[in-house]
Amino acid sequence: MYKKLGISFYKSIIPIYNIFLILKIHKKPIWWILFLVFPITSIFLFCSLCIDLLYFFGKTKNKDFFLFFLSIGIYIYYINYSNNIELLNKKIKKETGDNILFYIILSFITHTYIIQPFALPTSSMEETLLVGDFILVSKIHYGLRLPITPISIPFTHNTIFGKCKSYISSIQWPYFRFPTIQSIRRNDIVVFNFPKDFNHKVIDKKDNYIKRCIGLPGDNIYIKNGIVFINNKKEINSIKTKQVYFVKTKNIPLNIEFIKDHMNIKDIEIIGEKYNEYFYQMMLTEKQVFDIKNLFDNIVFIKKYILPKFFKEDSIFSNYLNWNRDNFGSLYIPKKGDIIELNSKNLHIYSDIIIYENNKKDFFIKNKKKYKIKNNYYFMLGDNRHNSYDSRYWGLVPEDHIVGKPIFIWMSINWDIKNPLNFFHWKFRWNRIMTTIDQKSYLFFVLIFLFIYIFSYFVFSYVKKNKYY
Structure with a gap:
């Protein structure tokens, strides 16, 4: 040639x-x-x-x-x-x-290598991020992780046509991450690969999850009656967290359509009606609880639904203990270099970490008395606390599973979760389009820039056509 x-x-x-x-x-x-x-x-x-x-x-x-x-x-x-x-x-x-x-x-x-778009399919991060939010995630804030699977179909993650893998797992590059611009901080919203994705073994092809990082390496965390404590201190950033509430009204039922349309409360379930009293279950923030109490005079009570302390959830992380979503821990989050003294009480907690770090399903750990941790780990929670599949259920996130930091909402569409492709029922959330994650809007500046760009283009085309130069 x-x-x-x-x-x-x-x-x-x-x-x-x-x-x-x-x-x-x-x-x-x-x-x-x-x-x-x-x-x-x-x-x-x-x-x-x-x-x-x-x-x-x-x-x-x-x-x-x-x-x-x-x-x-x-x-x-x-x-x-x-x-x-x-x-x-x-x-x-x-x-x-x-x-x-x-x-x-x-x-x-x-x-x-820089910024990747994502769409929010579930309500686990409401009210911070909503179903139908289209976000941009920076891959360089927490250190760019180079692709591990070099042979894959571009612009796909792990599957095409529903179940077919879009990558070849037999050829892999070694794990490498560039230095961080910013370390993960407590209460940061983080995109990561789901550690317990058994359908995809390669780290960067595991399903993408988005949660709030509540616990950092070296922290001790526990949840008591739905309240999170970190290093024995109550969490600060809990204003937007959602939980299940029971609501009882008397004589007049609640106007559910009004609540959904004007108060942006979507998860409402009618439990029943008895003796002219009406019972509901709702997913609410503390602010929404306050607003409902002040808006409706016929409310008898609004009570937070908390699982009893000794109620055991079988699907919870470390199901050997009587933990549940509202009463969890305490749990020490290991950091790189920690030497964990293993005993009958914590062996089942850290066994997943030991097996993962040694890449052996049958790694023999029963006779081990001490183990040195090789990675930093993080504890992730969804803001929608009673409707989130998070670290309470599947454990800790290794640092090599971190993808990036959400930085921008470029589009937001209110759609029907059960039928998102029904375009006729789409409604744009104009107050969320072109905003940062903490809701600082840049839509006005974007529109001004587009106007200047389009205007300049037509002026330049007209000048060039008529040769005024």
Whole structure:
């Protein structure tokens, strides 16, 4: 191939420089060679160069491109070594295709290494994040984690068409994370890979979860009657947390449609009615409890539904103990370098960590008296405390499972959770569009920027058309 392109043998065998020469011949920007640094974008680069070679060898029919992709690139070798095929002197311009390819690669780099978009499918983080929020997650705040699976379908996570895996797990890069810009702080909202995803064994292909980090490495955490205590101090950031409340009214039932539409309370269940008294179960924040009490005069009581201390939830983390979602712990969150003294009381708590860190399902730990922790761990809770599948149920999150930090809500749509594709019932939440996670709005500035951009474009086009320069 290099011989037909007029490049000497000695130049063709110099790594990286030989790619530089091909880019120069194809009149590609030399900085495209940077795409070679990233495992998956290098595939895009080589595909682009091979397609250029098809054009250079005069293979411009649809069947040629079909054979190229069907053979996963091997077809280019057939063309290369065919004696009856000569290099065309006429070069075919494909500027539009190059631009499209460039923007695809640029967006893929951004998606993989800088900022990734996510959509909120569940209500576990209400009221902070709502179902239908589209967020941008920074992958560099907590240290960029390089992809572990280099061969995967771009712009997919772990599956396509529902169940088919979108990656090849047999080829993996070693785990590596760049230094952090910001360490995870208590009460940060964090996106991470679900540690107990047994369908996907590779870390970066496990399902993505989003929760609030309540416990940091080295913390001791427990929950008493629904109240979280960290290092024996009551949690501070609990204003937006939701819990289940029982509501009783007398004589007149609640106007549920009004509550849903005007008070933004979606989770309301009618329990029953007896002797002209009405009973409801609602997911409420403390502020919503206050608002309901002041708005309706016929309310008899609003009581928080707390599971009794000695009620055992079988699905709770470490189900050997009588813990539940409202009475949990105490639990020490290990940090890297900790030496844990194992005994009959904590062996079942830290066994998952020991097995994970040694990558052995049958790792023998019963006779171990001490174990040195290899990773930092975090305790994650959803803000919707009674409707969240979090660390209370599946345990701690290792630091190598951390994905990134949510920084922006670029779109928010109020849709029907049971039928989200019913576009006719979509309502835009204008007060949440183009806002930060803590609800600072930048929508006005975005609209101003778009107006200036569009106005400038039309002015420039008019000036250029009429040659006023």
